[in-house]
Amino acid sequence: MAQKIINLVEARSRLSQLVERAAAGETIVIAKAGRPLARLVPMPRNRPVRLGSLRGRITIPADFDRLGDAEIEAMFDPR
Incomplete structure (x- = not known):
């Protein structure tokens, strides 16, 4: 998509x-003395989180909450 370049004075008034x-999707570059200073871009649209979208794609081990206990204990008690 082409960018519209607007000088700073015009940008202030408009x-x-x-x-x-x-907001409608256009990208606008604001320039001063022909030098780009800023870019006005649309905000990304937030997509709602779909709960359960990974169901069946990943598995969580039964001992998930215990993974790493031995390593963590060893960090604090290095015998």
Whole structure:
């Protein structure tokens, strides 16, 4: 997608419009004296978490909550 380049003075006077355009998916670069200073981009859309989406793809061992106990104990009691 092409980026729209706007100078800083114009961006100040049209900020509300530029934010609406960015929210609609457009990328806008704000420049001063032809030098890019900032980029106005749309926020990523949050996708809702789907509970159970990994069911059947992973397995959790029965002793999951005990994994590493011996190693942790050895760190604190190095006999």
